[in-house]
Amino acid sequence: MRHQIHLHRSLRSPRNHTRMPNPRLLALLYLIIAFVMHCNSQERKVHVVYMGEKPRGRIFGASTPYVMHCSMLEKVLGSTAAAKESLIYSYGKSFNGFAAKLTDEEVARFAEIEEVVSVFPNTMFELHTTRSWDFLGFTRSHVRRSRGGQDVIVGIIDSGIWPESDSFNDKGFGPPPAKWKGTCQTNENFTCNNKIIGARYYNSRDVYSPEDIQSPRDSQGHGTHTAAIAAGIKVSGASYYGLAMGNARGGAPNARLSVYKVCWSGVGCYAADILAAFDDAIADGVDILSISIGAPYAFQYWEDPVAIGSFHAMKRGILTSASAGNNGPDRAVVQNYSPWLLTVAASSIDRRFVSQLVLGNGQIYTGSAINSFDLNGTLFPLTWGGDATNYSANSISEISSHCYPGTLDSKKVEGKIVLCEGRSDGSAIIMANGVGVIMPSRPMDNLAAPFPLPSTLISTENITEVFDYITSSNNPEATILVSEEVEDTVAPTAAYFSSRGPNPIAPDILKPDLSAPGVNIVAAWPPIGRASVYDQDTRSTKYFIDSGTSISCPHASGAAAHVKAAHPSWSPAAIKSALMTTGKHT
Structure with missing residues (x-):
């Protein structure tokens, strides 16, 4: 405090304890502020x-x-x-x-x-990051009756597509329908086929990250995943490193795809590009549009590119299916709430992934995670993040207990499983050469995520019990088992993360319209995309397990393609009504 008092005295005039501000300095400051504001307003x-x-x-x-x-x-x-x-x-x-x-x-x-x-x-929008069709009752017999959406064209406005994926093989497909007026931008070795009949890309800011490919090719995975869910062909033996092994197929496997890439890695999805994609897709001749992108906050309809684009699509007889957003369970956070949109929430299916934690004392805890790493039942030393503080980086126990990157001492973590009090992507444990991680789950959370190392998420009560075991044992040990699939007998239930209504602009118009599977869904993935929640995970996979209303939206799009194939003359409102009135109340 002495230093502060001394400093304050040094700012006083020896003759006047209340020194007045210099008018010239104030005038100069006002001029600088005015100049900066003027320059900002003149910036295009x-x-x-x-x-x-x-x-x-x-x-x-x-x-x-x-x-x-x-x-x-x-x-x-x-x-x-x-x-x-x-x-x-x-x-x-x-x-x-x-x-x-x-x-x-x-x-x-x-x-x-x-x-x-x-x-x-030009506001930045965000992406709303198999068995699910059987769970919905869309069996192969349903596919046969509607010809699998044959020759219906589904437009996907997203992050592009990986055309070489088995899910987009065009074997057995004839040439595009005569009504098709689109094109395929073949930059950077990208090619279309008779399954993917159109592809375009847009970037109004002309800004790219090192991961981006300047073509319709998908380097993120989001667009490939959504396209495969909506209209991927049947692929046998698909899995995520052996998990969820089975047949992967889209809702309308005989439909054609046209992709419109508007989202870029680390850059986002911008309003001008979204509108350009709608303008082209409508003119190209698509029958159904699917967009799993949402605004950062509520817009009036006439300032929302998704609302504007889908309105003109609706006037041309094209239904647009859109994701409701992942900001639940708060109220009035639903996105894509325009009356003419089919707004899709996310719900669970009858499959959950569990990953068991086994302690050295024989105690077993069942957690939620998609863990594909096999430790062969070997017990490893177990430590608490708060006991592995990286003091050389000026961290403290209260911070390292949450396992933030850079807060853990590798000498205390190497070769060990770490108990963390916070949730993360596991990168801090990898950086410190740890073997695995235990993190707290969220109440009512019904999704599991893939991590870059052996992981499990257990309840906060179980976290406390594991902590007590660590502090009371001379040699605490643990192992994490490979994930197993278990039946979810209460499905379908609304996903914890799925955005809820009411409609923030017009509360009398109920939104979302319906829900579809959006939890732990397996679908195609680009081999250069991240293989887990960790962006720097360098492994490669052709199929990925993901969750979100981004994933539920293409389920509704695929179902809409079936209805359109069976009833070509039906309006968007009729298709939307058919889906809403035949759904199950949960």
């Missing part, structure tokens, strides 16, 4: 200018939407060169609008134009 950022329906005839004297959009930009920006440099996308195939780099002043000027419905920033 991507915005979407939405103008409603596709124009019919000449508007503003222009013969095409592109010419019209360039003309509008030229009037506001002042020159043809500036207009062309600013324009990112011209939406004119299925609706009217454009994306362009605009200053705040230019945004305000466009908003005043009568023909403009809304102007909104």
